Amino acid sequence: MHRIRLDNTVFEGLNNVYVLDDGPELVLIDAGVALPEVHEQLTEELAALGHDVADVDRVLLTHWHSDHAGLAGAIQSASGATIHVHEADAPLVAGDEASLLEERDLQAEKFREWGMPDDRREELSEFLGDHMDLGGEPCEATPFVDGDRFEVNGRTLEAVHLPGHAAGLTAFHDAGADEAFVGDAILPKYTPNVGGADVRVDDPLGSYVASLLALIDLDPGVAWPGHRDRIDDPAGRAATILRHHVERTRNVVDVLRREGPSTPWAVSAALFGDLHGIHVLHGPGEAYAHLDHLADHGVAERDGTRYALVDDDPDVASLFPDPGIDRVVEWEG
Template sequence: MERIRLTNTVFEGLNNVYVLDGPADGGDPDELVLVDAGVALPEVREQLADGLADLGYGIADVDRVLLTHWHADHAGLAGAIQSESGATIHAHEADAPLVAGDEDSLLEERRLQGEKFREWGMPEGPRAELVDFLEGHADLGGEPCDVEPFADGEEFAVNDRTLEAVHLPGHAAGLTAFHDPAADEAFVGDAILPKYTPNVGGADVRVEAPLASYVGSLLELIDLDPGTAWPGHRDRIDDPAGRAATILRHHVERTENVVDALADLGPSTPWEVSAALFGDLHGIHVLHGPGEAYAHLDHLAEAGVAERDGTRYALVDADPDVSALFPDPGIDRVVEWAGE
């Protein structure tokens, strides 16, 4: 396995594309397979081509692309790769229509975004700024392509590997890790990241009960306990279960912060809680900030700690035991990011 690092100045930055190019014994590959594809920018396509050339390949040699999820910085170049090579593109069934560029699915995703913007109490000015940002970067998703959907548990034979699809929704509805038990490693996309915590609530508005869904995925990763995780951004994670437990604890702390914000502000919208948590927001963070606040408010409402009235949430329990609203990850080790 080889990694190609791609720039990304729009989203989280430093995307990874993983090249599965041959048997572990160094023999000739039966096929050339990529995990993720990078964002659809000319300079990023050039970086991908250069990275493949360094390994003795061209984009035309790619046989398959396994996508961890539909976001443009992971799937944007899939269509261009398919156009040049005829590669088969694989995506989880929840994300496949968006990757394929299905017009009805794209329109529905935009409709849901607009609905959430109203539910979150997003003011007109920031909403207009966000819409302009999203529309101005729509081409980063790349050209439409034919997509082969897969389901949780499906296996992919790749040269001498067998990769199992492990569905980990939360950050995205179809986010999937590809687990290689024999190598004790997993390609995890944005399920866990080494530096940041993946956005929940705003990154994919299709996800219902986003925080609960994501917590379930963190527990799934802890249970899977691969020795190494290869994330969609930045460097490898050497204790994925520990990192997942750290992120879970982060969400407990963030929920406590949301409770404190509601106690200070009184009945509030997700936008107002987001402002208390994160301050002024611009660009893609106009989506991610209130989405994150909403995910935690929704979790509190489902637990009966808060109640929703229109666009506002208010505390029902003034002094809740927030830790009781989350499962125990079952491990005590904490893995924080270190290094660039």
């Protein structure tokens, strides 16, 4: 297995594309963002491994976000490769107009629900519009579901559905090698955004917590993330991220206690300050995910766009399951 690191100046940072070429097939896990210079970089990096883009047989996508799926269409056009993606994300990767329109309409609805001011909503809409091309050309997407298995050059990769950051986010687990390709389910530095990164996810924080528990239960020896370097204790990292969300929820409770009834936008401002670019989406989305979790557990109630505490001194830890392990895996270096 080889890792290619592709440039990405728009989102989280360098994107990892994993090359499985130790057999008759050339298979990629993820594809990078659809920018000409990134396409050229992928071509050059594959050539250094003795391959051409036209040689690619299959691409396994961890999720639909453009920094992971953007070049899938170009790869398919050059090679005829089969593009596999979870059924929840397949319509977006395929460029289905109705699904894309539904996702944009849902975003606009959420922006209003979050209390996003008109000028910031226009700023974000302009940013998203300016970067639509990063999703690349549509392709024929072959959907899979949780538990499906892919035989790749003698190894078996099992699809493990881990929604939260994205509705279709999926890890590919190789039990024989004791490793998993996890996309953005867990990352070694940042905590993946929930709430804003994919507004189609119902109960975004609850869904993500369940996915973290699934990763802890899977307990692979190594995780290969969508960004940055490998994670040598994936279960410990997942538990660390879960505890981070417990602490963030405490911070949200503190904001509501101090400020009174507040919108997700106001809570985001209190937590993260003034945001720009894609973070205008991620900040209030993250605040919304935690407020929604509080409301689902009866700690807060929603009135229009505002949330207010019902219980001024909740036991926040009780709103989350115990990850069952105490290891702390923070990013270093």
